[in-house]
Amino acid sequence: MTAAAQQFIAPLTFAALTGHKVITDLWTPEGSDPGDASSAIEHIDAAQSTDALVVAPATADILAKFAHGIADDFLTTMYLATTAPVIVAPAMNANMWNHAATQANLEILANRHVRIVAPESGYLACGMVGAGRLAENRGIVDTVLSVLLHRNDLAGETVLITAGGTREALDPVRFLGNRSSGKMGYAMAEAAQRRGARVILVSAPTALRAPANVEVVPVVTTQQMRDAVLGRLDQASIVIKAAAVADYRPRSQADQKMRRKGPLTLELEPTEDILAAVVEQRRPGMLVVGFAAETEDVLAHGRDKLLRKGADAIVLNDVSREGVGFDSDRNAVTFLTRDRAIELPELTKRELADQILDEILTLRSPRKEVLSESDPDLSMSLGEQG
Numbered sequence: 001m002t003a004a005a006q007q008f009i010a011p012l013t014f015a016a017l018t019g020h021k022v023i024t025d026l027w028t029p030e031g032s033d034p035g036d037a038s039s040a041i042e043h044i045d046a047a048q049s050t051d052a053l054v055v056a057p058a059t060a061d062i063l064a065k066f067a068h069g070i071a072d073d074f075l076t077t078m079y080l081a082t083t084a085p086v087i088v089a090p091a092m093n094a095n096m097w098n099h100a101a102t103q104a105n106l107e108i109l110a111n112r113h114v115r116i117v118a119p120e121s122g123y124l125a126c127g128m129v130g131a132g133r134l135a136e137n138r139g140i141v142d143t144v145l146s147v148l149l150h151r152n153d154l155a156g157e158t159v160l161i162t163a164g165g166t167r168e169a170l171d172p173v174r175f176l177g178n179r180s181s182g183k184m185g186y187a188m189a190e191a192a193q194r195r196g197a198r199v200i201l202v203s204a205p206t207a208l209r210a211p212a213n214v215e216v217v218p219v220v221t222t223q224q225m226r227d228a229v230l231g232r233l234d235q236a237s238i239v240i241k242a243a244a245v246a247d248y249r250p251r252s253q254a255d256q257k258m259r260r261k262g263p264l265t266l267e268l269e270p271t272e273d274i275l276a277a278v279v280e281q282r283r284p285g286m287l288v289v290g291f292a293a294e295t296e297d298v299l300a301h302g303r304d305k306l307l308r309k310g311a312d313a314i315v316l317n318d319v320s321r322e323g324v325g326f327d328s329d330r331n332a333v334t335f336l337t338r339d340r341a342i343e344l345p346e347l348t349k350r351e352l353a354d355q356i357l358d359e360i361l362t363l364r365s366p367r368k369e370v371l372s373e374s375d376p377d378l379s380m381s382l383g384e385q386g
Ligand code: CTP
Pocket: 162, 222, 241, 242, 243, 244, 245, 246, 247, 271, 272, 273, 274, 275, 276, 289, 290, 291, 292, 293, 305
């Protein structure tokens, strides 16, 4: 704890709540022998045994000291001594945050690969409203995990993911929708981001929080989803269509709320198939993966869909199974390609997302070999398998 931190919380409280030793002083930790040399080099020990240095909240002062290499207390000394990744979550008055000095310091830190969890806007302790409020715990934890669990095997990829269920309005207050919660698509987005990809998440309405460091494009209707996806297709190297897209929309939409007067027949028209359009416009090397939720003859419908849509793979959900699928945090799927059907076991959607990404990446390796000209026989035989 820095001297400033101790103005807010007593070290003893912090130690009691965390169950960990609290270091406050560079020189003599409370109660230790002043002649004990080990205390003086504690910051070096701490710096070397640390997996990540997280400063939350980080004041304007600490950002300035980190940026300029000032080492005048335990924390600032440890910052210089550690080679572990550093994550700061700034919190301060909005004017202090916006000040050119603070912004210049942040730029220096970002260029040195310090991860900055941007503050949020809202009411600040000083009574002002603006940017400077400490990010939510969830965002800070996400960033720490993404730094620590970095697998980086998707670095250089741009993954375009659709999620959620599209809605087609009947009138200003009603829509045709479906039971998709968006959880699987959001889990895919989080997993891909953690593995180093740039992630664009085109999301129909959900109750979920966007994963950290993912570009979210909110949409409502199938038409909007189509425009959002096709408009960004040239940036994508992998397209994952986890959204439950409405197959039909009302032919017309009432301007005013529809009143109840006896039986009603709705006339529907088909929406455009986004996946088919993606396959049609794909660039060489782009991987396209669809999802399918089926209730009967799961494998047969899945195979049919794979061939009909021309995707590289279909992630097949049997939504008639208890405890998995819609709105559940768990799922079990079959990863279906033209020549394989891989059963992935029941797992949390987040765990499953990584397994699905593993399978997607195996689609890419033979593809690279096909492109290599070093072994024409191999290229031909792989090419023939499709
Ligand atoms: N999909 C799409 N655009 C649509 C409908 C579906 O892009 N208008 C995508 C979904 O995002 C999913 C895949 O196609 O990745 C399969 O969706 P599904 O609704 O199961 O397929 P349908 O084309 O509706 O086939 P069917 O009606 O035979 O079930």
